[in-house]
Amino acid sequence: MQALGRGLRRANHVGSHFPPRLGASSSPIQWECRRTAYFNPLQWIQEKFQPQFRKPQEAQKPQGEQLKPGQQNVFEAAQENLEHEKKARTVVTPEGLTVAKKKKASEHKYSTANFKISxxxxxxxxxxxAGKPIDHAIMQMQFSEKRASSxxxxxxATAKVHAxxxxxMDSSKLVVAEAWVTKGPKQLKRLEPRGRGKYGIRxxxxxxxxxxxxxxxxxxxxQAEMRARRLKRIVSAGLVREDVxxxxxSASWQW
Structure with missing residues (x-):
């Protein structure tokens, strides 16, 4: 008991900064006391909850043993769906670069600046x-005699390139679905001289x-739809039997 007391006093004097030393005179009770005194709970938690990494041979699965979509767990299925969505949103350029695919819009609105015209x-x-294909609308403005046609x-042309x-959007299918005109925010007003010293507002x-x-x-x-519609209107006696x-x-022949 005296040896045990000396051992405990020596352990308390040294502190918990030094590991226990086992000698020939160390007893099991003394070793258990020292082990309990040097127990570090934070280190035990770190060792207990340390992530376990898979071995390289376990991580690699042959292509023949891949799980089907119905046999995967929730996390594997979610990760696979994210990869498919990422591939669908990206496109590979001719130079070999992976860029995000542009989202296709249903319409494109464009307007001119305010200019002097009624x-x-x-x-x-x-x-x-209004209602014409974009190329036909451009052709109409090209041959128009109006001053604002240019x-x-x-x-x-700019709206077509931007769309x-x-x-x-497909430039070959663009149609001017709507076209409307609005007044400018400010109307320029000037004085207009009149007879007898009067004036008006221009x-x-x-x-x-x-x-x-x-x-x-x-x-x-x-053009194909128009041709089919016109061919449908053609009625031939050899193709249509008129048995109405x-x-x-009348009761008899009417000469």
Whole structure:
């Protein structure tokens, strides 16, 4: 017992910074006391909850033993779905770079700036291009004699390029779905001299045109539909049998 007391006093004097030393005179009771005194709970928690990494041979699975979608657990299925979505959102360029795929839009809105023209005059050009394919609308503005036709033509060409590059829309199917005109925010007003020392107010209007482009049918599809519709209207006696019963027949021949 005296040796045990000396051992405990020596352990308390040394502190917990030094590991226990086993000698020839160390007893089991003394070793158990020292082990309990040097127990570190934080180190035990770190060793207990340390992540276990799989071995390389376990991580690699042959292609023949891959699990089916119904046999996977929730985490493997979610990871596989994320990988498929990531591949669907990316595209490989001819240079070998992986870039994000542009999201395709359903419509594209574009407008001109305010310029000096009456909204009544500009509305006539809007009615001329509304509902037509973008190429036909540009051609209409190219051969138009109106002063604002050149500005509208440039606006349509720019809207076509923006819809193809920024909205990922097919330029061959673009149609001017809507076209409308609005007045400018400020109307320029000037004095107009009149007779007998009077004057009037001269209003210099400005307006702008808005267009909305959407994907529709191409010119070839429209021509094919028109041809099929016209062929359907052709009625031939050799192809159609007219066996309609007579209505209100007369009693005898009428010469």
């Amino acid at each position: 909204h009544r005059k500009l509305n006539k050009l809007g009615r001329q291009i 500005r509208i033509k440039s606006m349509l 193809a590059n920024y909205k990922n 209003v210099h209007p400005d307006s702008r045109m808005h267009v909305k482009l959407k994907e529709g049918k191409t010119f070839e599809q429209l 019963p007579l209505r209100n027949p």
